[in-house]
Amino acid sequence: MAAAVVWRRGAAWLRSCRGKVLRRGGSPETPGVPRARGCAGSREVVPTCERYAVRRLPFGRLADGDVAFFERLLPGRVVTGEEEVKPFNVDWLKSVRGCSQLVLKPQTTAEVSQILRYCHERNLAVSPQGGNTGLVGGSVPVFDEIILSTALMNQIISFDKVSGILVCQAGCVLERLSEYLEEQGFIMPLDLGAKGSCHIGGNVATNAGGLRLLRYGSLRGTVLGLEVSLCCSSAAPVLQVLADGSALDCLTSLRKDNTGYDLKQLFIGSEGTLGVITAVSILCPQKPKAVNVAFLGCQSFAKVLETFTTCRAMLGEILSAYEFMDEKCMELVETHLKLSSPVAGSPFYVLIETSGSNSTHDEEKLNSFLEQAMASGLVTDGTVATDDKKIKVLWSLRERITEALTHEGYVYKYDISLPVGKLYDLVTDMRARLGQSAKNVVGYGHLGDGNLHLNITAESYSHSLLDAIEPFVYEWTARCSGSISAEHGLGFKKRQFIQYSKPREAVVLMQQFKAMLDPKGILNPYKTLPERSTC
Structure with a gap:
């Protein structure tokens, strides 16, 4: 009977939410478009x-003749006005700013x-940019690099309903692809809170993880092929398209191709430092016929872990997401x-999603799990949604945490991969370390794949607070054999800390790849890899 009580409470709360439904990754005023661009206020970055x-590298300086060349090449698609360029120079968090x-x-x-051929000849640095939703300073210039925006490369090239393979340009917005596929009875294997703005090319360039990784795996497994523009020297043209700025066509739509090195893997996660991704071929699963979401309260992180173990055992193949968040996250969202949480008074909360082909079968499995979780004391309260609109309401509580945090002032964000059992210990230790010097220290993330999002807020940026956080957070992670970046990448903010996750030999090899594919170092400089003297 305990589970039945949960359903009645949940149904009543969800009925009260009608008319205030939020689209995933959006806001009430502008569904599907992240509102946080303006949340940090109008302060100058x-x-x-x-x-x-940072020391500027010896790249060329933009001249009037350069602008004239690009205006001939891209009539009506060159932006030069100071106010018009300004939004492209500042990241989504308003934490870094370039001067392009x-x-x-x-x-x-x-x-x-x-563009890349000309920039290579003139030694002009280039900053590739998609939706500019990155969180580590990787998508905006550091100095005066030319911004190469993929915003107009937004065409869906083809979709095969038999194989489920989508081919599209890199500037397609993730939400648009999701809507297109849903009309065909399929879904994107990737789902993010920033889906209303992020581009699929940027997702691939950063190897974005997101909310469905537990079910569908990473982009390294679902991306079948890429088309990439390179900045190579004239001595090594690729496909003889251009001597400089050559096009590497690996845009295969085959699921099995065991011929030589898998070159696309070099560019997945390279953050625009090796080449500019211009098109993507990606394997998409069929849209599930039945989706359920449960939002539950737990009294300790140990209960969160035990609930996950029970959940995985009882839900098996229909489990598609297992997210957790602490009570401070819910306070900030509210x-x-x-946004009001249907479950209150718990130190921790979990959001569980199931997706399958038989609603009766899935609901029976979910009910059995919930009854077990309630009876054993793993879960103290909760609610369930099966209707699409109500599901989006519950998901918004998790997806909009990042947006809520931006209202707190300056946010120090850390995206860590750890053994699941130690996931929240870092949050606890960081709170003890920082004390009153931080406004808030919160933890949430994808528990199903061991991904913690540690966020520390303060009224404004502080060098002393940063020094208290770094390198402590990376040393702590390294001691647990974790990764300092689970899914956001290294970008600008983490590049000098790569040694906490990769041995020196691996970093040197990465730098050699960079030197081979981008000999002048003009592609997204100051990002991902440390300066050669520091490795």
Whole structure:
């Protein structure tokens, strides 16, 4: 009977939410579009090069003749005005800022190749940019790099309903792809809170993880092929498309291709430092016929872990997501976004999603799990949704935590991969270490794949607070044999800490790949890899 009580409470709360449904990754006013771009206020962001005392590398300087060339190449698609360029220079979190004077908006791979060829000849640095939703400073310039935006490369090239293989340009917005596929009876294997803005090319370039990794795996397994524009020397053209800015066509739609090195894997997760991804071939699963979401309260993190063990054993093949968040996350979502949680009074919360082909079968399995979890004391309260709109309401409590945090001031964000049993210990230790010097220390993330999002907020940026956090957070992670980046990448903010997750020999090899594919180092400089002298 305990489970039945949960359903009645949940149904009543969800009925009260009608008319206030939020789309995933969106806001009440603008569904599907992250509202947090303006959440941090209108404060001026300190230029990255000043805040972090970065030395500009000896790249060329933009001249009037360069702008004239690009205006001929891309008529009507060159942005030069100071106010027009400004949004492209600042990241989503308003934590880093570049000083670019030029934004280019190509529409084809050929145009990208011509841009890179010209920049290679002139030694002009380039910052590739998709939806600019990155969280580690990887998608905006550090100095005056030319911004190459994929915003207009937004065409769906093909979709095969038999194989489920989608081929599209890199600038397609993830949410648009999801909507297109749902009409065909399929879904994207990747789902993110920023789906309303992020581009699939950027997702692949950062090897984004997201909410469905537990069920569908990482992009390294679902991306079948890529088309990439390179900055190679004239001595080593690829496919003889262009001597500089050559196009590497690995846009296969085959699930099995065991011929030589898997070159696409070099570019997945390379964060635009080896080449510019211009098109993607990705394997998409069929849309599940039945989806259920449970939002539950647990009295300790030990209960969260035990609930996951029970959940995985009892739900098996229909389990598609297992997210956790602490009570402080829910307080911030309620305070800043006015979202009410259906479950209150618990130190921890979990969101469980199931997806399958038989609603009766799935509901029976979920009910059995919930009855077991309630009877054994693993879960103290909860609610379940099966209707799509109500499911989105529950998901918004998890997906909009990042947005809520931006209202707290400056946010120090850490995306860590750890053994599941130690996942929350880092949050506890960081709270004890920082004490009153931080406004809030919160933890949430994808418990199913051991991914913790540690967030520390303060009224404003502070060097002393940063020094108290780093390198402590990375040393702690390394002692547990974890990774300092589970899914966000290294970007600008983490590049000098790669040694906490990779041995020196691996870093040197990565630098050699970089030197081979981008000999002048013009592609997304100051990102991902440390300077050669520090490795």
